[in-house]
Amino acid sequence: MTRSALLLLADSRFPAGAHAYSGGLESAAAAGRVHDAATVYEFLLGRVHTGALVCASFAAASWLCTDREALAELDHEYDVRLLSPTLRGHSRRLGRHLQRAVAATWPSPRLELVRGLDPAGAHHPVVLGAACAAAELTVDDAATCAVHATLAAPANAATKLLGLDPNEVSAVLARLAPTADRIAARAVSLARMARLRSDPGMLPALGSPLLDLTAEDHAGWEVRLFAS
């Protein structure tokens, strides 16, 4: 396990396609719900307690799992937690992108376990867990990476879309860091519990109905800058 590998994988410059996704921020900005650093904080606070926890739990569960059938079940469980078909599509696409980048960066049979779980690629957190294992990172790293990715995408998009001071946005992320760490730790516990019972259905299923609705709406916009 190397710390540098974790930094490399978590860096928003890791070439896995995330830069084109705002994680719902473009819609929230257009509706005026997010317009400054304070409202970015509120938006991300919502994300860290919902989407980030689910994503991190599945990343951790994937890290813990080396059985292909169980991984397929995990992938299915994540699928049914995404209510918006658009977001399901995005998650698989990002999984595909991540799989490609990690296969070139840390080639490993561990990563190949999740290849082809679905014709459109495995879901992003499922690939992320396997990617962390391939990079010889820990299960805690996998969960932390998942939480970070969930927060970083809207934060980066906020800087680009609203012209916010990037220093202020960084400060927002720093303020959320202790919560992010706690959520990652809880995700690992939940994943271990689900693993003990061999029941991925136990993994959290928290959602953000408004984000599901705006994602569907956003997909139909004529002019949009981000894929989500």
Added chain:
Amino acid sequence: MPPKTPSTPGKTVRAKASATASPIASVTPLKPLAQPEPSAGPPPNRICVRIGVGGPVGAGKTSLVAAICRVLRAEYSLAVVTNEPQTREDADFLLGEGFLDPAHVRAVQTGCSPQTAIREDIAANLDAVEALEESLDPLDLLVVESGGGDLTALFSRGLVDRQIFVFDAAAGARAARKGGPGVDRADLLVVNKTDLAPLAGVDLEDLRRDAGARRESRPTLFTSLTEHPDAPAVADWIRGLIEERRTLLGRG
């Protein structure tokens, strides 16, 4: 082949010698942009030639891609990936022309950073390119249009085999002198809208000279897509690449 390290023994010796003779000489870069980039090249068994078309917003990229498709579709099997910073504008325009089947055009979303999507994070573009190559196998030509950048826009060699940089002649002579990776290193520089150059007070001879100075032996073509919508010289350049590739793979 790694381009940055001097690989010929001659060069290494010379660099060392000058370093000993004068410490100042050793920090002078060895004209890094003067040599044509050795391209990584496509995998040896891929027949499809991937060409990137980049350049500043409004330079005429989509018009050129449309010309390429219109002229070459009778000879070759081809497809297009458009990079859309905002809308499906380019993809819809190409489809609207009516000579490409929707299955042959894909739009990639680039999230405020059109250059990132063709340069440092090519994941979404590779995904689209490979999906087209698979579903339309065998393809001879795949054109990737970038979403409009500035003079620094450059395609990754991991995405395309060759790239065309489209430059607006009416954007001013200074832009060509400033150069940038696109103007300097693209395999083909297309100076478009030559019809507008006189209106903008641009002397095409100046442009030719400045571009030539920056690009050494790499080719530059002058086009006016309003006067010659088929861009025959560019089409010929692409034909050359496809034929070269076929010969290389023994499928000529």
